Amino acid sequence: MRIFITGGAGFIGSHLCDYFLARDHQVIAMDNFITGSPDNIAHLANDSRFEFIRHDVSNYINVAGPVDAVLHFASPASPKSYLDFPIQTLKVGALGTHNALGVARVKGARFLLASTSEVYGDPLVHPQREDYWGNVNPVGPRGVYDEAKRFAEALTLAYQREHGMETRIVRIFNTYGPRNALDDGRVVPNFIGQALRGEPLTVHGDGSQTRSFTYVSDLVEGIARLLMSDEKLPVNIGNPKEMTIKTFAERINAITGNKAGIIYTERPVDDPTRRNPDITKARTILGWEPKVSLDAGLEETIAYFTERMKKA
Numbered sequence: 369m370r371i372f373i374t375g376g377a378g379f380i381g382s383h384l385c386d387y388f389l390a391r392d393h394q395v396i397a398m399d400n401f402i403t404g405s406p407d408n409i410a411h412l413a414n415d416s417r418f419e420f421i422r423h424d425v426s427n428y429i430n431v432a433g434p435v436d437a438v439l440h441f442a443s444p445a446s447p448k449s450y451l452d453f454p455i456q457t458l459k460v461g462a463l464g465t466h467n468a469l470g471v472a473r474v475k476g477a478r479f480l481l482a483s484t485s486e487v488y489g490d491p492l493v494h495p496q497r498e499d500y501w502g503n504v505n506p507v508g509p510r511g512v513y514d515e516a517k518r519f520a521e522a523l524t525l526a527y528q529r530e531h532g533m534e535t536r537i538v539r540i541f542n543t544y545g546p547r548n549a550l551d552d553g554r555v556v557p558n559f560i561g562q563a564l565r566g567e568p569l570t571v572h573g574d575g576s577q578t579r580s581f582t583y584v585s586d587l588v589e590g591i592a593r594l595l596m597s598d599e600k601l602p603v604n605i606g607n608p609k610e611m612t613i614k615t616f617a618e619r620i621n622a623i624t625g626n627k628a629g630i631i632y633t634e635r636p637v638d639d640p641t642r643r644n645p646d647i648t649k650a651r652t653i654l655g656w657e658p659k660v661s662l663d664a665g666l667e668e669t670i671a672y673f674t675e676r677m678k679k680a
């Protein structure tokens with residue numbers, strides 16, 4: 369296949385490039401580096417099956433030649449990034465998704481949208497199943513991301529219904545691993561960076577809010593299976609092992625031997641209180657479930673950040 373990946377120089381996008389190149393597909397990645405980095409794809413520079421185009425996908429997209437699949441991953445993704453770039457986030461979710469769907473339509477390609485657990489907002493139902501409609505504040509600071517992704521899902525389904533296109537939607541829950549940007553404010557890079565510098569970990573609020581963490585190789589495998597499946601409605605991909613942020617901070621301090629402890633800081637507005645995926649659908653339809661334990665995933669990630677911080 370010839371696969372077009374928007375956001376291909378980002379954390380997840382670059383792992384998708386690696387995954388498909390390793391299976392002998394061709395990859396065209398597009399990115400404007402608003403939150404991604406050329407470093408994430410530098411190792412692919414001499415691979416003749418890999419092509420990179422620097423472009424903002426919120427503007428008309430031009431891709432020469434045939435395309436079999438479009439994976440739309442371009443978007444600021446961390447709360448800090450989408451608060452820094454609120455309008456670009458709305459534009460890439462709306463205009464960028466429209467353009468990426470347009471590429472898929474003209475090429476007769478399959479389309480896969482990177483959606484998010486944020487479409488459930490601050491959920492009132494636990495764990496979150498795909499048929500839960502969510503609890504989103506459209507005018508709060510996170511609304512720029514949540515509503516952009518909800519619009520992107522609606523547009524994807526509209527293209528499927530109106531044009532008979534093959535579309536897929538993955539709702540990604542908190543994912544971590546090598547190439548997570550150290551400074552994008554997400555809890556995994558923040559805590560690991562702080563621990564490696566011997567600083568106290570900044571837990572927001574009292575740390576009783578929950579998340580679960582998916583290692584990137586598990587996520588990418590789930591995405592590839594969804595792409596090849598017949599499932600047209602959204603599928604959660606995430607790790608169902610829920611934990612409090614305080615417990616997670618204590619774990620990071622224990623693994624890294626950081627003695628600086630924890631400090632409690634202000635909780636961001638509309639920060640979801642509980643988040644945990646119901647992955648029955650992924651298990652049943654895709655035969656997928658996460659394989660990498662938190663400790664194994666953290667070991668890889670800490671090794672990566674240790675190297676990055678030496679170079680910085």
Ligand code: NAD
Binds near residue numbers: 375376380400404424
């Ligand atoms: P990331 O910031 O590392 O990657 C996003 C990439 O998109 C970056 O390389 C960025 O430069 C690029 N981009 C953004 N706007 C663009 C535009 N207008 N034109 C071209 N490129 C643009 O973040 P990530 O974690 O790899 O996220 C990738 C996708 O997965 C996003 O769509 C995000 O919403 C989704 N997602 C990620 C997570 C997670 O836990 N990592 C969770 C839910 C959803």
Ligand code: UDP
Binds near residue numbers: 542555559570572577
């Ligand atoms: N968080 C924290 N300290 C940090 C960064 C994040 O306590 O330094 C919390 C944040 O408030 C949220 C959780 O960790 O409750 C996960 O935050 P992240 O930014 O990784 O992504 P989210 O799941 O909110 O999209």
